[in-house]
Amino acid sequence: MRILSAAQTRQADQATIQEEGISSVALMERAATAFTQWLLARLSPTEAGDTLIFCGPGNNGGDGLVIARQLHLAGFVVQVFGLPADTYSADFETNRQRLPAGLALQTLALDALPPIAPGSLVVDALFGTGLSRPLAGLAAAVVEHLNQARARIVAVDMPSGLFADMPQPADSPIVRARHTVSFELPKLAFLLPQNAQYVGQWHTVPIGLSRQFQAQAEGKLYFVDATLLAGRLPKRAQFGHKGTYGHALLLAGSRGKIGAALLATQACLRSGVGLLTVRTPAVGYDILQTAAPEAMALTDPASDFISELPELSPYSAIGIGPGLDKADETKLVLEQLLRETKVPLVVDADALNMLRANPGLLQLLPPDSILTPHPKEFERLAGPARDDYHRLELLREFCQQHRCYTVLKGAHTCLGTPTGELYFNSTGNPGMATGGSGDVLTGILTALRAQHLPPLDTALLGVYAHGRAGDLAARHTGEAGLIAGDLTRFIGPALQELTTPDAF
Numbered sequence: 001m002r003i004l005s006a007a008q009t010r011q012a013d014q015a016t017i018q019e020e021g022i023s024s025v026a027l028m029e030r031a032a033t034a035f036t037q038w039l040l041a042r043l044s045p046t047e048a049g050d051t052l053i054f055c056g057p058g059n060n061g062g063d064g065l066v067i068a069r070q071l072h073l074a075g076f077v078v079q080v081f082g083l084p085a086d087t088y089s090a091d092f093e094t095n096r097q098r099l100p101a102g103l104a105l106q107t108l109a110l111d112a113l114p115p116i117a118p119g120s121l122v123v124d125a126l127f128g129t130g131l132s133r134p135l136a137g138l139a140a141a142v143v144e145h146l147n148q149a150r151a152r153i154v155a156v157d158m159p160s161g162l163f164a165d166m167p168q169p170a171d172s173p174i175v176r177a178r179h180t181v182s183f184e185l186p187k188l189a190f191l192l193p194q195n196a197q198y199v200g201q202w203h204t205v206p207i208g209l210s211r212q213f214q215a216q217a218e219g220k221l222y223f224v225d226a227t228l229l230a231g232r233l234p235k236r237a238q239f240g241h242k243g244t245y246g247h248a249l250l251l252a253g254s255r256g257k258i259g260a261a262l263l264a265t266q267a268c269l270r271s272g273v274g275l276l277t278v279r280t281p282a283v284g285y286d287i288l289q290t291a292a293p294e295a296m297a298l299t300d301p302a303s304d305f306i307s308e309l310p311e312l313s314p315y316s317a318i319g320i321g322p323g324l325d326k327a328d329e330t331k332l333v334l335e336q337l338l339r340e341t342k343v344p345l346v347v348d349a350d351a352l353n354m355l356r357a358n359p360g361l362l363q364l365l366p367p368d369s370i371l372t373p374h375p376k377e378f379e380r381l382a383g384p385a386r387d388d389y390h391r392l393e394l395l396r397e398f399c400q401q402h403r404c405y406t407v408l409k410g411a412h413t414c415l416g417t418p419t420g421e422l423y424f425n426s427t428g429n430p431g432m433a434t435g436g437s438g439d440v441l442t443g444i445l446t447a448l449r450a451q452h453l454p455p456l457d458t459a460l461l462g463v464y465a466h467g468r469a470g471d472l473a474a475r476h477t478g479e480a481g482l483i484a485g486d487l488t489r490f491i492g493p494a495l496q497e498l499t500t501p502d503a504f
């Protein structure tokens with residue numbers, strides 16, 4: 001799925017209208033109907049109770065008028081309010097005319113804002129993608145009024161006051177919606193933690209926006225769903241053997257953190273790698289051989305940390321980082337690895353912190369390496385961000401400068417590419433915010449890369465499958481009960497879902 005800017009969304013509406021030869025008011029009817037259907041699938045008129053719909057002067061308000069008409073006809077107890085304005089959009093005017101008798105548009109006034117009973121259903125159709133500046137005056141007062149009511153607010157397309165694709169001044173008035181129902185595609189704003197308090201849970205409803213426009217639109221933002229991944233994970237070959245699926249090397253673990261090495265090991269094994277060798281300090285030998293007999297243990301001469309780089313020629317991908325100690329010897333191992341390796345790298349955790357400690361090391365990063373920082377680790381590498389939008393800029397610059405793929409971990413993990421694209425993941429849940437989850441991701445990515453998948457496919461598939469494994473696991477454990485080891489059990493099913501079936 002593409003993520004379009006506000007301007008592109010307007011162009012997409014126009015392209016759809018032209019392509020289909022329909023009127024803009026017909027597209028509005030379609031969009032508003034999709035919203036109404038979404039609501040009707042979740043709430044009966046009795047469950048909704050008092051339903052108050054707040055409309056702005058543009059097409060978002062026009063949607064609100066259509067929704068008011070449709071909910072009224074569906075038996076909801078509807079009141080509809082409009083912001084006074086000098087001009088209204090043409091489709092707003094048309095739909096004002098279409099309001100049924102018995103449902104009058106009431107004009108909002110600063111000194112007479114309507115009371116909102118606790119638990120009421122509020123539909124926020126004040127402003128959508130056409131917002132051009134922060135709200136002020138009466139509009140701001142209405143937003144404040146909605147936010148103070150103990151109502152269930154459902155926003156049409158956008159929570160009013162929020163920009164679709166850029167930050168806004170601190171303290172801008174913005175509706176705090178419980179649900180946001182967006183037309184066709186998510187907006188960039190929905191994917192950033194700083195906006196979660198306004199967007200609530202977001203949903204998309206299809207409105208038949210021009211596919212051609214979506215495919216050809218400029219811009220480099222993507223939302224990764226199963227469709228975007230179709231065809232990227234080949235089925236295993238009938239005559240394949242373990243040599244077909246690569247030989248991965250993991251450099252991981254230190255005294256007290258052999259568990260991290262083990263989690264990466266299990267995940268790597270569960271992600272289809274042909275052979276796996278694991279380099280841990282000597283203290284990890286018995287643990288690894290017992291808990292993961294499928295992996296080969298190549299223990300380091302040092303007892304507690306990795307001090308020597310093994311011979312690298314057998315391997316098709318190398319993962320480094322989970323559970324490493326920051327010993328000087330290990331730093332030298334990382335440096336030697338960066339200088340010597342010709343095979344793709346996956347770099348995680350303390351290996352990232354070591355890169356930062358010696359900035360010269362970043363210059364040695366082989367092209368197409370995959371880095372997997374969480375926001376704090378990324379900040380150490382690329383500097384502090386003013387806000388979530390600025391962090392995306394830094395991510396883009398970092399990936400282009402170092403010709404690497406960077407997986408910025410979090411809700412909607414964002415993958416940056418050397419060519420400037422940003423891909424937001426759609427799977428995963430808050431249960432995955434638990435120690436060891438990142439080690440599992442490193443194992444998955446190392447395995448996919450070892451199987452000769454291109455770096456972009458590796459990162460997209462790996463991040464998606466990791467989240468999907470978390471979603472499958474949480475069905476059994478609940479989110480709070482989820483631990484990283486649970487993820488490894490569901491990587492196989494997650495990858496299976498993504499595997500391209502044979503064409504007939």
Ligand SMILES: NC(=O)C1=CN([C@@H]2O[C@H](COP(=O)(O)OP(=O)(O)OC[C@H]3O[C@@H](n4cnc5c(N)ncnc54)[C@H](O)[C@@H]3O)[C@@H](O)[C@H]2O)[C@@H](O)CC1
Binds near residue numbers: 134
């Ligand atoms: N264009 C189309 O064909 C469709 C548009 N749709 C709806 O239309 C919305 C976009 O409509 P519009 O482009 O008319 O924009 P909006 O309805 O979001 O807002 C535009 C109106 O608000 C005014 N405005 C902007 N910022 C303001 C501020 N800070 N304070 C006060 N007034 C402000 C503008 O002057 C204009 O009158 C979408 O979010 C969606 O809900 C849907 O009906 C689908 C089809």
Ligand SMILES: [K+]
Binds near residue numbers: 128
């Ligand atoms: K809105």
